[in-house]
Amino acid sequence: MLGKLMAGLAGSLALGGAYVVHEGAIRIQVDQQSAKGLHLHLLVPAALVPAAMMFVPEATLREAATRARPWLPAVRAATEGLARQPDCDLLEVRSAQEHVHVAKRGALLVVEVESLRETVHVSVPLRTINGVAHRLESWSPAS
Numbered sequence: 001m002l003g004k005l006m007a008g009l010a011g012s013l014a015l016g017g018a019y020v021v022h023e024g025a026i027r028i029q030v031d032q033q034s035a036k037g038l039h040l041h042l043l044v045p046a047a048l049v050p051a052a053m054m055f056v057p058e059a060t061l062r063e064a065a066t067r068a069r070p071w072l073p074a075v076r077a078a079t080e081g082l083a084r085q086p087d088c089d090l091l092e093v094r095s096a097q098e099h100v101h102v103a104k105r106g107a108l109l110v111v112e113v114e115s116l117r118e119t120v121h122v123s124v125p126l127r128t129i130n131g132v133a134h135r136l137e138s139w140s141p142a143s
Contacts, residue, residue, distance in 0.1 A: 024107060024125035032118045046128040053135060065139035072133045079130040083107065 026049070030040040053061070068075075082104045091102040098115035109129060113120040 024128070026125070026128065027121070027123045029121040030118060031120075033116065037118075046125045049128050050131060050135065053132070061136075061139050065136040068133075068136050072137045075133040076130055076137075079109075079126045079133070082109070083126045083130075 024046045026042075026044045026046050028040065028042040028044070030038060032038045056064075085104060087103070087105050089101070089103045091100065093100045098113065101110075101112045103110045104126075105123070107125050107127065108123045109126055110121070110123045112122075
C-alpha cells in the first residue's frame with residue numbers, strides 16, 4: 001500500500017515537474033552599478049503566473065483588463081506570430097547613456113537595458129504573455 005502511494009506521489013511530482021519545465025521560466029536580472037548596488041537575479045517558473053493571477057483582487061484585475069483591452073488583440077497576434085518566426089532582433093536603441101535591445105530568442109521575448117546606472121535583463125516565454133493577454137481579455141468588459 002505504501003509503495004503504491006509513493007509511486008503515485010512520484011508520478012504526480014514527475015508530471016508536475018514536466019509541466020513546469022514545458023511552460024518555461026521568467027528570468028529577471030537587475031544589476032545596479034553603484035558601490036552598494038542591487039543585484040537581483042530571479043528565475044520564476046512561468047507556470048506560476050496563472051496561479052498568481054488568481055490571488056490578484058478582482059477589482060484590480062478588472063481595472064488592468066479594462067486599461068489593456070485596446071492592445072490585447074495586438075499582443076496576442078504578435079506573440080502568436082513571433083512564436084512561428086525564427087530568432088530575430090525586434091528593437092535596438094542606442095544613446096550615449098543607454099542601450100535597449102528587444103529580441104525573440106527561441107520561445108522567449110528578451111528585453112535588455114544597459115545604462116550608466118544599471119543593467120536589466122528580462123526574458124519571458126511568449127506563451128506566458130499570450131496566456132496573460134487571453135486571461136485579461138476574459139476579465140475586461142465587452143465593448
